[in-house]
Amino acid sequence: QPLLSHGPSLHSHTHIHLSLSLSLSLSLSHTHSHTHTMLLALKPFACLSLFCLSLIVFLLTPHDKRSNIPSQQYTIHSHYHPYNLQQEQIIIQQRTSSNAPTSCKGSRIYIHKLPPEFNTDLLQKCGYGITSWLNFCAHIAHHGLGEPLHTHEELSLSQDKVSTKSANDTNFMKFLDKQSPTRIRKMLLGDISPPSLRRHRSEWHRTDSYMLEVIFHSRLLHYPCLTDDPNMADAFFLPYYAGLDALKYLYGEHKSNPKVAQHGSNLVSWLQQDAIAKEAWRKHRGQDHFLVMGRTPWDFGNLGSAQWGTGILQIPEYANMTLLLVEKQLWMPNQYAIPYPTSFHPNSPSSLHAWINRVQNERRSTLFAFAGSIRPALMRGGIRDMLIDQCLSSKDCKLLDCKELKCSHNPEPIMRTFLLSQFCLQPRGDTPTRRSLFDAIIAGCIPVIFHNDTAYTQYEWLLPKEASKWSVYIDEEEIRKGTLVEETLLKYTEESVSQIREVLIGMIPKVVYNAGYSSSNEGEADAFDVSVRETLKLISHKKRKLTSFRKL
Template sequence: MERQIIGKCRKQLTFVVLFNFLFWFLLLYFYSEFSVGKNPIALFGNNFGNSDNPQESNFVHLHENSLEPNTQLPDMGNNQSNEEIRDVKNVTKTESSNIRSRNWDTSTAKNVFQAEDDGFESVHQISVSEKELEPDNNQMQAHSRDNEAKFVEVSGSENGEESENEVAPNVNGNKNAPTITKQSSREKKRGAESDVVDRSCLGRYVYVHDLPKKFNEDLLKNCRSLSNWTDMCEFTSNLGLGPRLPNFVKVYSKYGWFATNQFLLEVIFHNRMKQYRCLTKNSSMASAIFVPYYAGLDVARYLWGSNTSMRDSGSLQLVKWLREKPEWKKMWGRDHFMVAGRITWDFRRLTDGDFDWGSKLMLLPESRNMTILTIESSPWSNNDYAIPYPTYFHPSKDIEVFQWQNRMRRQKRRFLFSFAGAARPNLQDSIRSEIIAQCQASRRKCKLLDCDSHSNKCYKPVFVMKMFQSSVFCLQPAGDSYTRRSAFDSILAGCIPVFFHPGSAYVQYLWHLPKDHTKYSVFIPAFDIKKGNISIERTLHRIPKHKIRAMREEVISLIPKVIYADPSSRLETLDDAFDIAVKGVLERVSRVEREMREGKSSSFDYLEELSWKYNLLGTVQKEHEWDPFFART
């Protein structure tokens, strides 16, 4: 009886053991088949069949669901944003069928790249041509080193092993600049450069010419030669912003204020360009090409007491250097742009007489093809565009701009209007003497900062900004030329500018200021002031208060568009004057390129002296009230 019981128990125990063995075998089988995404044969074959170099087949997967909200992806040295990494993942997903590793067949690679369906992701950047990925297993084994794709992986590895993929340094140390992966030996033999394309930068890539230092850096090193009257070395500090301004009387905000010289725009712009997100070292990818020549600083050394050959030497050497570059021959300079940080008339000398003013940079045939950005452009020419003068405010964060705007909204303004400047008795058409007289006659309604006095208050930013902040309107008549830096200082102070000539702003800063000038300014024709037919005080008094509030709000909203951010940083959500200028250049180059494809010989089919009307109105046919201001005699 006992033997029968023991035998029956043995049979039951054997059955349980076999059942458990079968259960665990099936469990492991289905886990490997569905959870890992491979069949067991492929799984074991890839892990052990190529064990001579196991690191080559180690792809580290990042479990997306394991990340907490707002968790940033690990930085593996390619300096890409999370959005860029996700873009790369999407590219990888669509192109994964074309990718071969030296140890994987096509079906295996497909299984691995599709593992994200089961909660895993493998993120890669691909820098290999389709020709190198042709399915030839023998050739692949023979030339595996030459043809291997370079993958930039998002590493979540616990053992901390570094990826074998290498990434070249970013342009100018810019973290967001396009990353260039190192090339395979075959690509190097062909002289090809493989760029990882940031899709958000397509159509916005800028290539910067590496000019000889004599065109820029050496000028700053010899800063004492830049002016006969001013120590420019002080102003070239802080990347061209100049020394920081003390805030003893609380006129400025806490951060971002500098004693910036109005002629240092070239240096500021160049340093801002080094922070531009869409830089590329591959000129074939570029939509525009920047020429960092400090034309204004160069010519300023020879504007007084030098012959024309000295004033033209830098410009002639530059265009000769450009002509010899392959980038020039692509569009013969029509995709090139530069900044000349002085008014356009300093570069438009019509004759070769030593007593004629300036250089002839903008009249050279090569320069005629380029886009040249200046602080004041010519209404009668088509190759230069005006961008704002640099002001004293150079914020490094968006919040600094917002705080300043709010402060200007709350500012109490004691004076109806104000004027900072000096008379121009030697200029026949100047209305400054009349303006000063009207301001003095208005007594408590007008604040005058007379620059003819010996106090030199006009050259001290604290007095200018304090006066503008306490004024509703700021008078901006023409001076030695049409434009003034003071116009942008007044906008910065939330003071509504009053212009007397359309060439002072309306036909100048078309990228940065609204075309409807009535939204942000008041226009009083200079002819009426000269004839004594109009009172500035009565004209401004007649403007309704609700209209003044709307105009002031428009002026304050323009502040981000007319300032240049600190070149050592980058604003996050705001476009500053630099950003808007680059966008304008890219749009212009795109338009010119389209016209070249269509066989047009130039970007305008009208008299160039009517450029102001075409750029402002889009036509030259209609008569305009401003025609008398721009009549050439």
């Protein structure tokens, strides 16, 4: 009776049924106790009655009283797909916006949530999807750093024999060729796991210098001062892979008539249509927006009579933004040059300083070196052929023919050559700047520069103002007049060379893109940190200037 006394009134008929059943059973037991057969016959009836009663009570009990287990609650984290770059962006912004450090004042960045056609869709087309002859899947692996060299043995810089091709490179490409586009996308983006990028066993990668957009975006997703509130943002980042998108205009379906679908116009349309983006742009006319473009301005150049270039830089809206490129047009005040990605991406402060220690203690047996190749069609008026002739004529010069070795995706021959050399020649390439300049810096090989636009007028955020403290300058005209590089370099004393190299080595942390550790907590600022810091300063200045103008 106590068990059922708290039950609802609609169960009252079951109480009566139970009482009658029990009374009848007891009465029969006392009255006919001498009849053992009758008692045995009634016991099953009583048990059946109790079972029926229990079943009725259970069925009539409200559902919410049957169990105290709460129903499963699903959030965005429950549906998080580790391979979706945009989804990760949302999660990280939600996390950081509420936990941003107080030091974020003036440094909060909002990453616009662009449709995938502007970034991840381009990555998914890496296997001949943008142009019929280009497969760059290996280069976008590991957040744009490229295929890692997994052990130090693979980068056998101390050995006499230089390996020009790794078996891993061939095997990796064969593996990619067998994968579906979806599988490739998962593989390439899947090892980004908040709150920090996965660290690789090796700090050396087969990095393609044109992957700057992917590298920068991946790093920015882990920037400590992200915000998901555009009203709180001090700057806005557009994760548009303009350099990858340019491929179809330079080499693909739009090459013959780029005006049909002008490069970059889709982004402008999106900025005008998306509600958040439209309002964010309106406040400062896009002056607080910035974009990373992973190619030189030559590829983004004039449209119309020009024989090359996509014309994106001619769109007025892009002139309002701060553009970060590996090379800038000196006459464009909104363009800023940041370092080419090299193959060295330290995964911790200790790995960075271990490399610096090696560079400092390396025995350099060669006076000067040149890594490159002759490309007559693109080198009109250049001095490469003259420098190559001088190097071949000298017993104290090492020439690395990158046409044969394909140096750009194999750091071993370049690093070994530069580590063993006192000076590294840096003539202009297809354009004034070269990735090789930064290869030389991280190897402690003093750059010999022949044109101001190769470095001095480009990387103002990174390079010491006094060029002679970290490099040697010989004007191109002097080479054309017959000046011998070797004679010029032999004039430098051992002491002066040591002083220059000391400054050069001190520049290493700022010109590399590390593999994702937070330099603000663990070590010196790298190229990414410096670029973000200086961009925020620029944007702050632009906003103050615009505000002052409006008050007039």
